Amino acid sequence: MEHYIIEILEKVSFDKALFRKELMKSRRWLTVEEWSTVKRWVLVNHSDKLDAYTSVKLHSFEIA
Numbered sequence: 001m002e003h004y005i006i007e008i009l010e011k012v013s014f015d016k017a018l019f020r021k022e023l024m025k026s027r028r029w030l031t032v033e034e035w036s037t038v039k040r041w042v043l044v045n046h047s048d049k050l051d052a053y054t055s056v057k058l059h060s061f062e063i064a
Contacts, residue, residue, distance in 0.1 A: 002034040006041055019049045023058070 005026040012018045023042060027035060039058055042050070050058065 001030060002037045005030065005034075005038050009038075009042070009046070013046055013049065016049045016051075019046065020051070020054045023054070 008022055008026070009019060012022050023038075026038065030038060042058065
């Protein structure tokens with residue numbers, strides 16, 4: 001599932017707001033391990049798309 005989410009995020013990465021929205025929405029569908037993978041990918045590849053609020057939310061999500 002995390003590969004699918006990363007694919008979606010890559011496709012919407014042209015728009016920061018849409019990227020953040022899809023990122024936060026994707027948390028509902030991922031296990032803790034998958035979320036860690038996506039979070040790591042975002043931080044390495046698209047950290048410029050995060051604002052302060054999204055960055056805090058990204059780190060605060062644990063088990064849904």
